[in-house]
Structures are given as C-alpha cells and as structure tokens.
C-alpha cells in the first residue's frame with residue numbers, strides 16, 4: 169500500500185472518500201446514487217495518493233464533477249496544497265463555480281477556498297488605467313470611458329473583463345500584462361485585482377482554471393518566465409479530449425496582423441497632434457517634465473523621438489506590407505482556411521515579395537529593439553519611471569519586439585521536420601505560424617513528468633474502450649509505468665431513451681442533390697417535433713447549404729431557424745432554449761460542450777461523419793508521419809479522431825436520466841463502408857435502424873411517440 173508523503177495512509181483517505189459518497193451525499197434529496205460515480209471518485213483518490221496519472225472516461229450522467237471535486241478537496245485539506253481543476257469551456261468553469269462548489273460548501277464540515285484562475289489579459293491594470301485617465305494624448309472618448317470605469321471600480325465593481333462593460337480599444341490599453349507589470353514597485357500592487365486573486369489562489373484548496381491558462385502557464389515556465397499558477401502538484405483536467413488542441417495553440421509560434429494592430433494601439437498610434445494613442449506619448453510627457461539635468465532630459469527625449477516615435481510608423485507600414493504579401497501568396501493558391509506551407513511557398517511571385525519585405529521588417533525590428541534598450545538604459549540611469557511603470561512598459565515592448573522577430577525568423581524557414589508550418593488568411597486576420605508536430609513530447613516532459621498526480625477525464629476519450637489513441641496523442645504513453653485507466657459507462661438506459669437512425673440513400677452532403685433529396689423528409693421531421701432539433705454539419709459551407717434548404721419550409725410552419733454565426737454561440741443557445749419551436753444549425757463548436765437537457769432538445773441530426781479536413785496542415789503532417797512509419801494514417805489517426813467527435817455529437821441528445829430522443833445520421837458511409845461498424849460500436853447500445861430517409865423519419869417519430 170502506497171503511503172502519501174505527509175498525508176493519510178491509503179486506507180484512511182480512500183475510506184473517507186467512500187464515506188462521503190455513501191453517507192453524506194445520499195442525505196441530499198436530489199441525489200441519485202451511482203456506482204460509476206463512486207468508482208471514479210475512488211480512482212481519483214487513489215491517483216492523488218499514489219502519485220499516479222489517471223485517464224478516466226466517464227459517460228454522461230456519471231456525475232464526474234463531484235467524483236473529482238470531493239477527493240480533490242479532501243486531499244487539499246490534508247496536504248495544504250491546492251489542487252487545480254481545469255476545464256476547456258467557460259460553461260463548465262462557471263458551472264463548477266456556481267453549482268458544484270456551493271454544493272460542496274454545504275457538504276463539508278470545514279470552510280474552504282475555491283478561486284477562479286484567469287490569464288493576465290482578463291484583469292484591468294490599475295496603473296495603466298490611471299495612465300490613460302491622465303494622459304493628455306488619449307481621445308476624449310477613451311478618457312471619459314476610463315474615468316467612468318475607474319469610478320465603477322471604486323464603487324466595488326470587479327476588475328475582471330467578463331464582468332465589466334469595456335470597449336475593445338480601452339481594454340487593449342488597460343489590460344494587465346506580465347511583461348509590463350512592475351509588481352511590488354507598482355503603487356497599486358496591494359489593490360491590484362490580479363495579485364489579490366493570485367494571493368487568494370495560494371491560500372485556496374481548489375483553483376478553478378481552464379486548459380488555455382494551464383498551457384499558457386506551462387509555455388511561460390518553459391521559457392523561463394514566471395508562471396501564472398502557484399506551482400501546484402496535482403491537476404484534474406476535465407474535458408481532457410481538448411488537451412492536445414489547446415497545447416498546440418499555446419506551445420506553437422505565430423504572428424498576425426491582429427497582433428501588430430494590438431501593439432500599435434497599446435504602444436503608439438499617431439492620430440494627429442493631440443490625439444496620438446498609446447502609452448509612449450504619455451511617457452514622453454512625463455520625461456519632458458522629469459526633474460533631471462536638462463542634457464539628460466534632452467537625451468532621453470531624443471532617443472524617444474528619433475528612435476521610437478519617428479520609426480514606429482514605418483515599422484507598422486512595413487509590417488502591414490508583409491501581411492499584405494502573405495495574404496496575396498495565400499490567395500494565389502486558391503485554397504481556403506489554414507494552409508500548410510514549406511519553403512516553396514516563399515518562392516512563388518507573391519511569396520518572394522513577402523520574404524523580401526520580411527527582411528526589411530526584421531531589420532526594423534532589430535533597430536527598434538536597440539532604440540528601446542537605449543531608452544530603457546537612459547531612464548534607468550536617471551532613476552525614473554520605476555514606480556510609474558514606464559520602465560516596465562519599455563521592457564514589455566522590448567520583449568514583444570524580440571518575440572516577434574524570433575517568430576518571424578522561425579516561420580520564414582519552414583524546414584524543421586518536427587514542426588508544422590502554416591498560413592491563414594480571413595476577413596479578420598492574416599497569420600503565419602508553426603505548431604509542434606508532436607505536442608505529446610512536450611506534455612510528457614514538461615507537464616506530466618513533473619506533476620505529482622494528474623487526472624484526465626472526459627465523456628469521450630476512448631475508441632471502443634481503448635484509451636491508447638488519446639494517451640499517445642498527449643504524451644501519456646511515455647509514462648505508462650504511472651498510468652491507471654478506467655472506462656465507466658453512462659448509467660443511462662439508452663435502449664429506452666435513444667433511437668439512432670442511419671439514412672442509407674443520400675449522396676454526400678457537400679454534393680448537389682443532397683438537400684434536394686433530404687429537404688422534404690427533414691422539414692417534415694422538424695415540424696413533427698415542433699423544432700427542438702439540432703442539425704450539426706462539419707463545415708461552414710455545408711451549414712450555409714442546410715440553412716438555404718430548410719429556411720423557407722420551416723418559416724412557413726412557424727419554426728425558427730437559428731444558425732451558427734448569426735449571433736455568439738451562447739446567445740444562440742439561450743434563444744434555442746427559450747424558443748420552444750426552433751431548429752439550431754451548428755458547425756464544429758456545437759458538436760460538444762453544449763448541454764440542453766429535457767424536452768427542449770428531442771432530435772440531433774448529424775449530416776456527415778466528422779472526419780477532419782484532409783488539407784488541414786496538422787492533419788496532413790500527422791498522416792504523412794504515420795505513413796512514413798509504415799502505419800495506416802486513416803486507421804491510426806483520422807478514424808479514431810472522427811469516432812471521438814462522432815461520440816460527442818451523439819452525446820448532445822441524452823443529458824439526463826429522463827431524456828428521450830432521436831439521433832439521425834445522414835451519412836450513408838456509416839452503413840455502406842466497413843469502418844461504419846467501428847463508429848457504431850463506439851456508441852452505447854440503443855434502438856438502431858437503417859433505411860431510406862423518408863421511411864426512417866416516420867419510423868423515428870412512431871418510436872418517439874411510443875406508437
């Protein structure tokens with residue numbers, strides 16, 4: 169039996185967890201005892217105590233939040249060390265804070281702290297806010313907004329973006345930023361919202377974070393910078409199937425036109441004599457009045473004027489030109505979305521323009537870095553700006569310019585086998601980037617390796633009860649000696665609650681003729697159901713086609729059509745829940761993390777098997793690598809990934825014990841192709857039918873009405 173370092177012995181701790189589930193929770197009137205929940209809680213307790221890595225798939229309805237929260241909290245009491253609970257979606261983070269944590273408070277004998285963890289950019293920086301208020305350079309609108317925000321904050325408003333009404337331009341210049349923070353030297357340090365929450369976090373038993381923050385913390389520490397979280401030992405990662413994707417975002421490198429614009433808005437944006445924006449003109453005002461010998465003052469102003477204020481506009485202009493040619497080079501290829509690139513990309517006519525401009529831009533970046541360094545040195549020598557933040561802002565600018573130059577130089581030479589290089593152009597942004605091909609290696613060495621215990625859980629991690637695909641993707645396969653695994657079925661009775669119909673007679677949903685052939689039957693079904701349906705597509709193009717096909721017939725029947733893109737996802741969902749007669753058409757993000765329990769959602773239509781776009785740079789690179797290793801990329805990568813997503817889509821339907829409804833799959837490959845049985849085998853046992861769509865929808869309605 170493993171003994172915890174300084175903790176209770178295994179028997180005690182596991183027994184206390186068991187006691188909670190068997191004797192405390194059952195006293196609650198709304199509590200349903202579920203063996204799977206207790207099983208999971210004991211596995212989590214064992215992982216925390218035994219310094220293990222636990223991968224646990226827990227089907228919908230297991231009650232996994234309590235199954236990890238209770239052992240984590242008991243463990244944190246014993247160890248006097250916080251446990252980090254991380255989720256992917258804001259929804260689940262909110263649910264933990266607003267529903268599960270208050271429930272835990274009622275259940276526990278002793279008080280505890282559970283603190284939300286957020287990234288720097290979520291907090292207002294009081295020093296920057298004050299600087300905007302007092303700046304001669306800020307526009308009257310910005311000054312006015314800053315003043316009224318400061319008044320709200322003084323009346324007790326929280327200093328967190330999600331809970332404040334702040335315009336984007338103001339937030340860009342007042343958000344907290346690690347590199348620009350002068351910490352203990354800052355006059356606002358004691359009142360600073362961010363540091364108050366950080367101090368609270370250190371005294372907490374539970375830290376409620378999200379995967380983006382956990383990965384950003386990892387990336388910062390890896391680069392030698394101070395992290396965001398207080399170096400916890402134990403982690404619970406819920407919605408763990410997102411780990412690879414989030415790690416890709418944070419452990420990769422990229423530069424974008426939007427980043428350049430943000431830099432311009434926060435540092436210096438010439439807008440005419442009076443209204444120049446950014447902190448640099450404000451710094452100039454302060455240096456002009458600094459109580460130092462006139463020759464020192466003149467030197468600092470000269471460095472600032474000549475080295476920065478005069479050079480920055482040219483730097484922006486060359487940067488814009490770089491992104492212009494990058495966009496042209498992407499457009500010339502005639503492919504939409506994120507495209508893979510290699511060195512050939514920079515030898516096309518547009519690509520070579522892009523490379524030429526990049527050389528000029530890199531030279532500007534080096535020269536600007538030098539100017540900022542000289543100014544920083546001069547300001548330090550004159551013992552100025554340490555408390556007012558000017559030095560920290562200069563340091564932050566130096567870091568940003570250096571980071572940008574490094575990323576530019578790295579992405580312009582797309583020749584490492586270990587990275588996937590890509591470029592993307594859209595109406596909103598143009599980007600160039602690189603993602604590590606094997607993010608699992610980084611996670612294995614920098615995250616799972618140093619952690620005492622990690623629990624990764626989700627309703628969908630396994631492909632046919634096999635967790636090896638997931639483990640290999642995130643690097644857990646490099647720690648097999650520490651891994652424990654569990655696959656816990658959902659306690660729901662899917663034979664009674666779910667009908668799965670597979671249409672066998674439809675062409676590919678992206679082809680002409682699909683909607684002509686299916687429109688009538690689907691409109692009929694949605695009308696019979698009085699809305700209450702999700703229709704999930706796998707691309708925005710097919711979302712548009714679905715909308716065009718169904719809009720008119722449903723409007724005639726008084727059924728509202730809501731489509732992803734017409735409003736933010738959360739708002740659309742609220743409308744769907746409020747409006748009982750609605751069809752919601754969603755693409756990628758609606759396949760998971762969306763919870764509509766009860767009769768409000770009675771049918772989920774999946775138009776296509778959710779294989780990833782084969783042109784996606786990461787998909788292409790992974791497939792190529794597998795083929796080079798002699799493995800079949802379809803069987804070892806594309807299919808397991810699609811099965812996991814398919815299970816997510818199916819999982820939207822039955823959210824509680826009492827739910828009952830239909831899932832229709834319109835992709836006949838599920839019936840005709842041999843791999844269809846792998847998809848079907850990954851779903852829980854339920855009522856299953858296959859046939860022509862027209863007959864299938866009628867049969868489905870009869871089943872639903874119990875005729």
Ligand code: SF4
Nearest residue numbers: 293294295349354360
């Ligand atoms: S401590 Fe840092 S983040 Fe907080 S107000 Fe001061 S500079 Fe801003």
